[in-house]
Amino acid sequence: MAPAEEPRGDELEQKERELALLKQRMALLEQEVADARRRQQHAAASTTAQDGPPPPRSFACSHSLSKEHVQRYSRHLLLPSFGLSAQERLCQGSVLIVGCGGLGSPAALYLAASGVGTLGLVDHDVVDLSNLHRQIIHTEARVGVHKATSAAQACAALNSLVKVNTHMDGFNPANALEIVRGYDVVLDATDNPTTRYLINDACVVLGKPLVSAAAVGTDGQLTVYNYGEDAPCYRCLFPESPAPENCSRCADAGVLGPVPGAMGVLQAVEVVKLLGGVGDVLAKKLLIFDALAGRFTTVRLRGKRTECVACGLCPSITRENLAAYDYVAFTGQAPTDAAPSLSVLPPSLRVTPQQLQGVMSSAAVSGRAPPAVLDVRPANQFSLMHLPNATHIPFEQLDAKVEEVKDLIRGSKCVECSGGGSAEIGEQRPEAGLYVMCRRGNNSQLAVARLRELGVLNAVDVVGGMENWAKSLDPSMPVI
Amino acid sequence: MKVKLEFSGGMDLLFGNKKMHEVELAETNGKRWTVGRVIMWARENLLTERPELFMKGDSVRPGILVLVNDCDWELSGTLDCELQDGDTVTFISTLHGG
Numbered sequence: 001m002a003p004a005e006e007p008r009g010d011e012l013e014q015k016e017r018e019l020a021l022l023k024q025r026m027a028l029l030e031q032e033v034a035d036a037r038r039r040q041q042h043a044a045a046s047t048t049a050q051d052g053p054p055p056p057r058s059f060a061c062s063h064s065l066s067k068e069h070v071q072r073y074s075r076h077l078l079l080p081s082f083g084l085s086a087q088e089r090l091c092q093g094s095v096l097i098v099g100c101g102g103l104g105s106p107a108a109l110y111l112a113a114s115g116v117g118t119l120g121l122v123d124h125d126v127v128d129l130s131n132l133h134r135q136i137i138h139t140e141a142r143v144g145v146h147k148a149t150s151a152a153q154a155c156a157a158l159n160s161l162v163k164v165n166t167h168m169d170g171f172n173p174a175n176a177l178e179i180v181r182g183y184d185v186v187l188d189a190t191d192n193p194t195t196r197y198l199i200n201d202a203c204v205v206l207g208k209p210l211v212s213a214a215a216v217g218t219d220g221q222l223t224v225y226n227y228g229e230d231a232p233c234y235r236c237l238f239p240e241s242p243a244p245e246n247c248s249r250c251a252d253a254g255v256l257g258p259v260p261g262a263m264g265v266l267q268a269v270e271v272v273k274l275l276g277g278v279g280d281v282l283a284k285k286l287l288i289f290d291a292l293a294g295r296f297t298t299v300r301l302r303g304k305r306t307e308c309v310a311c312g313l314c315p316s317i318t319r320e321n322l323a324a325y326d327y328v329a330f331t332g333q334a335p336t337d338a339a340p341s342l343s344v345l346p347p348s349l350r351v352t353p354q355q356l357q358g359v360m361s362s363a364a365v366s367g368r369a370p371p372a373v374l375d376v377r378p379a380n381q382f383s384l385m386h387l388p389n390a391t392h393i394p395f396e397q398l399d400a401k402v403e404e405v406k407d408l409i410r411g412s413k414c415v416e417c418s419g420g421g422s423a424e425i426g427e428q429r430p431e432a433g434l435y436v437m438c439r440r441g442n443n444s445q446l447a448v449a450r451l452r453e454l455g456v457l458n459a460v461d462v463v464g465g466m467e468n469w470a471k472s473l474d475p476s477m478p479v480i
Numbered sequence: 481m482k483v484k485l486e487f488s489g490g491m492d493l494l495f496g497n498k499k500m501h502e503v504e505l506a507e508t509n510g511k512r513w514t515v516g517r518v519i520m521w522a523r524e525n526l527l528t529e530r531p532e533l534f535m536k537g538d539s540v541r542p543g544i545l546v547l548v549n550d551c552d553w554e555l556s557g558t559l560d561c562e563l564q565d566g567d568t569v570t571f572i573s574t575l576h577g578g
Contacts, residue, residue, distance in 0.1 A: 102577075190578055191576065191577050214574070214576055215575060216489075216575045216576070219488065219489050219490065221572075237574075238542060243541065246573065248490055248577065250577040250578075255577060260577075288488060293499070300555065301552045
């Protein structure tokens with residue numbers, strides 16, 4: 001049998017889009033069917049009960065929990081420090097989870113399981129394969145499905161007593177107040193400072209406690225903002241936004257899967273305490289988790305800052321003007337954890353992966369030495385895969401190893417010169433002395449710029465890095 | 481005078497990948513060791529890379545929390561907080577990921 005014809009690139013993209021849409025539709029249908037089935041069962045149960053007169057009650061109770069509630073939450077009800085009244089308050093309470101990722105996944109599952117009355121789920125993104133190592137609410141089958149839909153499905157499957165709302169457009173200044181208004185507590189499970197400032201301000205102007213956590217690498221942090229008389233808000237602690245280079249992202253720095261898991265579970269604990277009205281809420285304190293050391297530390301934070309622009313004595317951020325506040329200008333960062341795309345070099349210092357591949361193959365055909373390729377990614381990324389003959393010097397070590405770079409260029413030049421005339425080299429442009437490669441094409445530009453300052457003038461950057469190489473030349477490449 | 485300097489939340493990457501530094505600060509003719517002085521001292525003596533990610537002006541960069549003996553330095557005078565023998569100063573980079 002003849003093998004099926006390989007789809008072309010654009011056809012493949014179209015098919016992938018179709019597949020994602022179908023998956024989303026399937027997830028919605030599954031949820032509708034599950035909901036309908038549940039309603040049927042409930043209706044059947046109540047009809048059976050209505051057949052004939054109800055048997056006389058042989059017990060007395062004065063609370064709002066049904067038999068199903070009592071059975072399901074029995075271990076909470078047995079707990080002396082929690083018990084009936086706290087569970088009733090929890091069942092009547094509502095919580096908004098902003099971000100259905102590494103923190104939001106376990107938080108949503110535990111809060112649904114614990115019996116919170118209403119759970120709101122906010123996201124704007126779809127499930128990606130690289131999410132699944134930590135965003136445990138999603139599944140392989142739901143890759144490509146909207147995260148809020150996927151998370152809602154998991155919560156509904158876990159506890160049908162909980163009302164689950166999805167907010168599919170993400171969280172932005174225009175919709176923030178309208179969304180937050182409907183909930184008692186907000187849980188910040190986002191991944192960027194821009195959205196964190198927005199969530200903080202929305203909670204301050206509407207008077208909602210904010211359970212905030214973050215995790216990157218092997219570290220986690222947790223605190224509750226805007227709770228009680230004197231507890232600070234996010235802006236009290238960080239009145240000035242950190243610079244983008246001071247904010248490490250999971251997508252760059254990596255994250256150990258269970259670390260956001262642990263922090264998300266602890267956020268759920270704080271929400272259960274807040275709504276249930278038990279224990280000491282973690283306000284004015286910061287809990288720090290160091291996974292490698294196996295250590296939790298709790299430190300004391302300052303109180304409210306009287307001059308705070310959100311919660312101080314004369315706040316400049318109000319319900320009326322929050323929607324118009326420019327959060328992206330304030331933090332200088334887009335409201336995502338995606339890496340910024342830099343463009344710092346003139347086009348003459350940039351080549352495409354195709355151009356570099358052309359130079360490599362023409363060198364191979366004519367028996368010349370391959371062009372000098374410098375890979376500036378961290379060692380762990382280089383060891384995953386790299387171009388053949390690439391020399392590895394991490395970006396941070398460029399200054400210290402600039403002589404090595406010069407040797408590299410000299411080495412490839414010498415062989416080139418002895419190999420024959422340069423007339424045929426580079427059909428489109430004169431061949432560069434050094435091709436600098438990184439993961440996405442940002443650091444390679446910075447490296448070329450730095451090398452120029454260090455006196456290396458014939459280096460060029462490969463546009464879009466390994467990611468672009470994989471996309472445009474070799475989809476089998478295991479890029480991260 | 482001995483103090484402990486601790487770097488957390490990824491700050492350790494700027495300080496030789498070491499989280500805890502126990503350091504001996506020399507007495508300098510009656511001039512007291514404040515947190516502000518210790519920040520400058522750490523930059524000169526402990527920082528191994530990218531000083532621009534640690535300091536801005538004479539203080540730490542926005543987004544870095546400073547604790548003295550596990551309490552926010554805002555509670556003890558920030559840069560002017562005077563240190564005693566045995567104190568711990570912690571620098572925490574606030575995290576945003578999730």
